[in-house]
Amino acid sequence: MKNAKTRGPSLSSASSFPSAISAQTQPAGTLDTMIGSKHEAIEPAFSIFSAEAKRFPLILTLDQNGIPHRWITWQHAVWYYAKQRIAWETGTEAFTVNGGKCRNTGELSSVTAASIIAIKGKAMAIRGFNQTPPLNNRELFHRDRHVCGYCAGIFSHSKLTRDHIIPYCRNGIDTWMNVVTACRPCNERKGSRLPEEANMQLVYAPYIPNRAEFLILANRRILADQMEFLKLHVAAHSRVHLVS
Numbered sequence: 092m093k094n095a096k097t098r099g100p101s102l103s104s105a106s107s108f109p110s111a112i113s114a115q116t117q118p119a120g121t122l123d124t125m126i127g128s129k130h131e132a133i134e135p136a137f138s139i140f141s142a143e144a145k146r147f148p149l150i151l152t153l154d155q156n157g158i159p160h161r162w163i164t165w166q167h168a169v170w171y172y173a174k175q176r177i178a179w180e181t182g183t184e185a186f187t188v189n190g191g192k193c194r195n196t197g198e199l200s201s202v203t204a205a206s207i208i209a210i211k212g213k214a215m216a217i218r219g220f221n222q223t224p225p226l227n228n229r230e231l232f233h234r235d236r237h238v239c240g241y242c243a244g245i246f247s248h249s250k251l252t253r254d255h256i257i258p259y260c261r262n263g264i265d266t267w268m269n270v271v272t273a274c275r276p277c278n279e280r281k282g283s284r285l286p287e288e289a290n291m292q293l294v295y296a297p298y299i300p301n302r303a304e305f306l307i308l309a310n311r312r313i314l315a316d317q318m319e320f321l322k323l324h325v326a327a328h329s330r331v332h333l334v335s
């Protein structure tokens with residue numbers, strides 16, 4: 092371990108992960124507790140939004156059939172490895188988490204995790220795959236590549252709004268198919284009118300991202316192999332394919 096002062100588990104790259112990943116990551120004993128536990132614990136909750144999770148790339152999970160499921164933290168991935176819940180793994184990236192020394196053998200405990208892992212018993216992912224993902228501004232703006240649907244200008248997140256094509260006040264609903272990204276001036280100009288009433292033509296069409304695309308839109312720190320895998324599951328009409 093690089094830092095002699097701390098004795099907890101460390102995370103290091105087995106391939107081309109950023110060098111920062113070798114930093115100390117969690118209190119001593121956690122990895123060994125996960126590996127050594129004889130109890131079949133209930134799957135714990137590991138937030139992907141915690142400050143700790145944001146320091147490292149997320150791991151992509153699949154069901155046993157290879158259908159993309161969700162993003163998890165590396166701690167959560169280690170838990171799956173410790174509980175022998177990994178059906179198979181893929182991807183070109185891998186990393187190793189080192190724990191403490193075994194009291195009897197003196198060996199260092201460690202788990203090597205892949206960047207894409209299939210979880211045993213997760214064959215339900217296909218159901219989730221066909222569900223409409225939740226609508227959020229962040230993912231909406233990413234779907235539309237931060238391009239205003241009316242003037243075609245490219246803006247930062249803070250200058251964009253969610254425009255309802257059929258306005259909310261005229262019974263337009265809040266769904267992926269009725270919303271586009273719009274800059275503030277365009278949104279204000281359109282007001283409570285339909286695009287044709289305002290003489291403002293849409294420069295692109297709205298669509299519902301599938302699960303794989305939503306996973307791409309929701310994670311800005313995707314590794315190249317994860318992106319490549321997810322793109323295979325994204326619909327042909329998606330704007331994700333336009334991103335180089």
Ligand SMILES: [Zn+2]
Pocket residue numbers: 239240241242243244273274275276277278
């Ligand atoms: Zn605009």
